Amino acid sequence: MAHRKTNGSKIFMTVLFMVAACRAVAINDLLDRASERSDILHSLSTTLSHDLDSQFPPIGRVIMPRPSMCHTASLQTPIDKYQALQVSESDLLSLARSLLQAWEDPLVVLSTSANTLPHPAQSSISNKIQELQEHSKNLGDGLDILSGKMGPAAQTIASLPYRGGNDIGEDRISKLINFNFLLSCFRRDSHKIDSFLKILRCRAAKMQPEMC
Secondary structure: OHHHHHHHHHHHHHHHHHHHHHHHOOHHHHHHHHHHHHHHHHHHHHHHHHHHHOOOOHHHHHHOOOHHHOOOOOOOOOOOHHHHHOOOHHHHHHHHHHHHHHOHHHHHHHHHHHOOOOOOOHHHHHHHHHHHHHHHHHHHHHHHHHHHHHOHHHHOOOOOOOOOOOOOOOOHHHHHHHHHHHHHHHHHHHHHHHHHHHHHHHHHOOOOHHHO
16 A cells, blocks of 8 residues: 555656646747647648548538538637737637637547548548547647746637537438538648747747748
8 A cells, every 4th residue: 555655656746747847848949849739730630631532522512511610610810820920929829729629529529430431541530530639639738838838818718619519420421521521620720720839939939020
């Protein structure tokens, strides 16, 4: 019993040390890591979209919902780089965190649905979705630490609940269309997150706005 307590104490102290070490890291370094992670996230979602395109039914492009139907569409975000450059650092981080957190449940839906997706590359797609979840979780942890360093405004998170349910359809076409739509929404938001974090990194490095 004493041995277990000793091991438990060691693990607890190790976790505390790791948290303290992360919080001691400079904001510039944290932004570098976050930007690298967000770049991987967006690149991976783009690769997944290309994988799906090979078997996407032509009718799917006609009847697939528009981006305005994405569950995160209600969040007011800059429409281009110029607008994003006018937004404060805290608000940019808040937007990035809000978008990332809004995908916690939908990524679970994508992961579950990928297991039975009617697609020749189903196994590869399923593995990549799991990678998305891992990178998203790691990025979220990093942004939580960043927000603690940047003040209350950066810690504000907008509520963007996902109400799409766990079922993406029963027939082959419905499954492919709904899966593709949900992934396209994530790809769109991952691009925003990546753009916001790159601007934050640029500002932290005190680069000129036109260089961001």
